[in-house]
Amino acid sequence: xxxxxxxxxxxxxxxxxxxxxxxxxxxxxxxxxxxxxxxxxxxxxxxxxxxxxxxxxxxxxxxxxxxxxxxxxxxxxxxxxxxxxxxxxxxxxxxxxxxxxxxxxxxxxxxxxxxxxxxxxxxxxxxxxxxxxxxxxxxxxxxxxxxxxxxxxxxxxxxxxxxxxxxxxxxxxxxxxxxxxxxxxxxxxxxxxxxxxxxxxxxxxxxxxxxxxxxxxxxxxxxxxxxxxxxxxxxxxxxxxxxxxxxxxxxxxxxxxxxxxxxxxxxxxxx
Amino acid sequence: xxxxxxxxxxxxxxxxxxxxxxxxxxxxxxxxxxxxxxxxxxxxxxxxxxxxxxxxxxxxxxxxxxxxxxxxxxxxxxxxxxxxxxxxxxxxxxxxxxxxxxxxxxxxxxxxxxxxxxxxxxxxxxxxxxxxxxxxxxxxxxxxxxxxxxxxxxxxxxxxxxxxxxxxxxxxxxxxxxxxxxxxxxxxxxxxxxxxxxxxxxxxxxxxxxxxxxxxxxxxxxxxxxxxxxxxxxxxxxxxxxxxxxxxxxxxxxxxxxxxx
Numbered sequence: 001x002x003x004x005x006x007x008x009x010x011x012x013x014x015x016x017x018x019x020x021x022x023x024x025x026x027x028x029x030x031x032x033x034x035x036x037x038x039x040x041x042x043x044x045x046x047x048x049x050x051x052x053x054x055x056x057x058x059x060x061x062x063x064x065x066x067x068x069x070x071x072x073x074x075x076x077x078x079x080x081x082x083x084x085x086x087x088x089x090x091x092x093x094x095x096x097x098x099x100x101x102x103x104x105x106x107x108x109x110x111x112x113x114x115x116x117x118x119x120x121x122x123x124x125x126x127x128x129x130x131x132x133x134x135x136x137x138x139x140x141x142x143x144x145x146x147x148x149x150x151x152x153x154x155x156x157x158x159x160x161x162x163x164x165x166x167x168x169x170x171x172x173x174x175x176x177x178x179x180x181x182x183x184x185x186x187x188x189x190x191x192x193x194x195x196x197x198x199x200x201x202x203x204x205x206x207x208x209x210x211x212x213x214x215x216x217x218x219x220x221x222x223x224x225x226x227x228x229x230x231x232x233x234x235x236x237x238x239x240x241x242x243x244x245x246x247x248x249x250x251x252x253x254x255x256x257x258x259x260x261x262x263x264x265x266x267x268x269x270x271x
Numbered sequence: 272x273x274x275x276x277x278x279x280x281x282x283x284x285x286x287x288x289x290x291x292x293x294x295x296x297x298x299x300x301x302x303x304x305x306x307x308x309x310x311x312x313x314x315x316x317x318x319x320x321x322x323x324x325x326x327x328x329x330x331x332x333x334x335x336x337x338x339x340x341x342x343x344x345x346x347x348x349x350x351x352x353x354x355x356x357x358x359x360x361x362x363x364x365x366x367x368x369x370x371x372x373x374x375x376x377x378x379x380x381x382x383x384x385x386x387x388x389x390x391x392x393x394x395x396x397x398x399x400x401x402x403x404x405x406x407x408x409x410x411x412x413x414x415x416x417x418x419x420x421x422x423x424x425x426x427x428x429x430x431x432x433x434x435x436x437x438x439x440x441x442x443x444x445x446x447x448x449x450x451x452x453x454x455x456x457x458x459x460x461x462x463x464x465x466x467x468x469x470x471x472x473x474x475x476x477x478x479x480x481x482x483x484x485x486x487x488x489x490x491x492x493x494x495x496x497x498x499x500x501x502x503x504x505x506x507x508x509x510x511x512x513x514x515x516x517x518x519x520x521x522x523x524x525x526x527x528x529x530x531x532x
Contacts, residue, residue, distance in 0.1 A: 012482075013296045013297070013397070013455055013482050014298075014482060015294055015295055015296055015297065015298045015365070015455075015457065015482075016294060016295055016296060016365075016455055016456070016457045033369065036369075037369075141325045141367055142322075142367045142368075142369065142370070144325075144326050145321075145322035145326065146322065148326075149322075173525070174520075174521040174524065174525050175521075175525050175526060176520070176521060176525070176526045177526045178525070178526045178527065178528040178529060179525075190328065190329070190330065190343060191341070191343065192343050193342060193343060203330060203340070203341050204329065204330055205330070206329065206330055206331070206332055206334065206340075206517050206518045206520065207329075207332070207517075207518045207519070207520050207521055207522075208329065209327055209328065209329035210327065210328045210329060211325070211326070211327055212326070214328070215326040215327050215328040215346075216326035218328040218343065219318075219320075219326050219327070219328050219345040219346065220320075222318070222328070222343045222345055223275050223318045223320045223345065224275075
C-alpha cells in the first residue's frame with residue numbers, strides 16, 4: 001500500500017501469511033516437504049530397562065501415576081534443586097528433535113552434553129510410576145502436538161495425573177493495573193476439568209493464555225480427561241534465578257507425598 | 272477423527288447449521304464467533320484435537336460468574352445450541368504453516384461426516400486489495416457452493432447481498448480466465464473449493480477490512496449475518512444486542528505504568 005509520502009510499504013497481517021492462496025505443490029516440492037517433515041520428527045529414546053518394560057507391557061505403555069513436567073530453565077532448576085537432588089532418581093530417557101533453534105541431532109546415539117538445552121526423563125527408583133520430565137529445549141509450533149502425542153502415547157491413561165511447571169516472562173502477563181516490581185515473580189494456576197485438586201495459588205485470569213509445550217500438554221489432558229494442574233511462574237528474569245525457582249515452592253505440597261527427599265536450599269546466583 | 276466429545280454422551284449434529292471462522296485478516300471471523308457463543312450462552316460439546324493448529328490453553332473466555340471462570344479452554348472448541356439447531360466452532364490459534372491443505376481436508380471431512388445441513392464460514396479479506404468498483408458500496412461479500420445454492424436458492428441475492436467478484440488470472444490480458452482470489456482470507460478459499468468438490472452446502476460471508484481494532488468489523492459482519500439467520504431478535508430499524516465476552520479485555524495490552532507520565 002502507498003503511504004502519505006508515496007513510498008510503498010508491504011502490509012502485513014497478524015492473522016495470516018501472504019501467498020497462502022497458492023497451494024498447488026509440484027511433485028518435487030512434495031518430496032522436499034516430506035524430507036523436512038522427517039527431519040523435524042520428534043523421537044523419544046528410552047533406556048534399555050524402560051524399553052523392555054514397554055515391550056513387556058503388551059500395550060506398549062508404561063504404568064504411570066504421576067507425570068511432572070518442567071518447562072523452562074527456572075522450572076527445571078526448581079525440580080533439580082528440590083526434587084531431583086536425592087539419589088533416588090534414574091535418568092530413563094530423552095526426547096530428541098531438530099528445529100531452527102534446537103539443533104539437537106535426531107539420531108539417538110549422540111550423547112547429550114551437560115548443560116545443553118534438552119528434554120530429559122527421570123524415574124523414581126522406589127516408586128517407578130512417578131516420572132519427571134525437564135524440558136529446556138525449544139520445541140517448535142509444528143512439533144508440540146507430536147511431542148505430546150508421543151510422550152502420552154507411552155503412558156497408560158488410567159490412574160495418570162499430570163503436573164506442569166512453566167516459566168513465563170512477566171511482560172506477557174496482561175493486567176489492567178500496572179505490576180510493580182515487588183509483585184514479581186508470582187504464580188498462577190490452570191487445571192483440566194478432570195482435576196479435583198485444590199489450586200495452591202490464584203487461577204490464571206482471562207485474557208491471559210498459555211502457549212507452547214505447557215499449552216499442548218494441558219490441552220491433551222483436557223481433551224482426554226486426564227487430571228492435570230499447571231503452575232505458571234511469571235518472572236522478569238530471563239536467566240536461571242533462585243528467587244524465581246523458589247516461587248514454585250507451593251507445588252512441593254503436592255510433590256512431597258511422592259518424593260521422600262528433603263528440600264534443600266540451592267546454591268545459585270543471588271539476585 | 273479429530274472431533275472429541277466433551278461429555279461421554281455422543282452429540283449429534285445432523286441437520287444443524289454450523290458457523291465457523293476462517294483465520295483471516297483482523298481475526299474478524301473469530302471475533303464474530305466469540306460474540307455468537309457469548310450472546311447465545313452456548314454450551315461446549317467438544318474439541319477439535321489436531322496437529323494442524325498451534326496449541327493454546329486458557330480459562331473460560333466466556334465466563335459470566337466465578338463458578339464457570341475456571342473451565343479450561345483449548346485452541347478449537349465446538350459449541351452447541353440444540354434449541355436453535357446451531358453448532359459453532361471457534362478456532363483460537365493460527366493453522367500451522369505447512370498444514371493448511373491438510374486442515375481444509377480434515378474440516379471438510381468432519382463437516383460431511385457430521386451431517387450439517389449448511390455451513391457458514393465467517394471471514395475477511397484485505398481492504399487494500401479492492402479494485403475501483405469494490406471501493407464503492409458495501410464491504411460485505413458472500414460466496415456459496417453449488418450445493419448451498421440448491422438449499423437457499425436466490426435468497427441471498429434477493430436480500431441484495433453482493434457476491435464476491437472473481438479476478439482475472441492474468442491481469443491486463445483480455446479474455447483471461449477468471450479465478451477466485453481472497454487475499455488475507457487464510458484458509459477461506461481452500462475450504463470453499465474443497466466444499467464445492469465434496470458437494471457440501473457452504474456459504475462464505477466476508478468483510479473487507481484492515482488490521483487494527485477490528486471489533487467494529489466483527490459487529491458489522493455479524494449484524495449482516497443476522498439479517499439472514501436471525502440468531503438474535505432485533506426490533507425493526509435497530510441493531511441486535513451482542514454480549515462482549517470477558518476475554519476481550521486488554522486487547523491492546525496491560526495497564527500503563529503511572530510513572531511514565
